[in-house]
Amino acid sequence: xxxxxxxCGAVKFNVDYTITELTTCDCSLCVxxxxxxxxxxxxxxxxxxxxxxxxxxxxxxxxxKHYFCxxxxxxxxxxxxxxxxxxxxxIFCLNGFDVASVPVRATQGANMSIIDxxxxxxxxxxxxx
Numbered sequence: 755x756x757x758x759x760x761x762c763g764a765v766k767f768n769v770d771y772t773i774t775e776l777t778t779c780d781c782s783l784c785v786x787x788x789x790x791x792x793x794x795x796x797x798x799x800x801x802x803x804x805x806x807x808x809x810x811x812x813x814x815x816x817x818x819k820h821y822f823c824x825x826x827x828x829x830x831x832x833x834x835x836x837x838x839x840x841x842x843x844x845i846f847c848l849n850g851f852d853v854a855s856v857p858v859r860a861t862q863g864a865n866m867s868i869i870d871x872x873x874x875x876x877x878x879x880x881x882x883x
Contacts, residue, residue, distance in 0.1 A: 755768055755769065755770045756768070756769040756770075756771075756773075756848040756849065756850075756851060757848070757849045758830065758831075758843065758844075758847040758848045758849065759830075759847060759849070760804075760823035760825075760826050760828040760830050760847060761823070761826040761827075761828045762823060762825045762826035762828075764803070764804045764807050764823055764825045764826070765801070765803065765804035765805075765807055765808060765823045765830055766801075766802045766803040766804060767799060767800060767801045767802055767830065767831070768799070768800045768802060769792070769794055769798060769799055769843055769848065770798050770800070771792075771794050771795065771798035771799075773792045773794075773845070773851070773856055774856055775792075775793070775856055775857055775858075775859055776790050776791065776792055776845055776853070776856055776857070776858045776859070777790070777791050777792075777793065777842070777858065777859050777860070777861045778790055778791075778858060778859075778860050778861065779791070779842075779860075779861050780860065780861070783813065783820065787829050789829065789842075789844060790844075790845050790846070790853065790858060791832075791842035791843060791844060791845060792842070792843045792845050792848075793834065793837065793840050793841075793842060794831075794840060794841045794842075794843050795839065795840055795841075796833075796839050796840060796841060799831065799841050799843065804823070807823055807824045807825060808821045808822070808823065808824065808830070809821065809822045809823070809824040815835065817835040817838060818832055818833060818834060818835035819832055819833040820832040828844070828847065829844050830843070830844055830847050831843045831844060831847075
């Protein structure tokens, strides 16, 4: 089990899952936040404190739900677009987690379809209208 928290400690959560792989993503949001994530089944993540302080960010298809601490601004986790029954957890929020202990796999988010007719040019990928 891993204890996770944002920078200011206002948001705390548990991850009860064995992490065997980390991922990066090339979508415009993940690139800008330099995210390295662990894919966690939803039943394995429990928010212990600060649920009311989580700020939700959605864009494009609005299927992915990205959560940030509203006090310090740190990205803590998101509900995955391609696997909505899983969370992507910011491994840098997990207390004592050794990033070098598991392999990192690059994933493609930039090429996922875009369904917003007003999609910005910064959102690459096939356009579906």
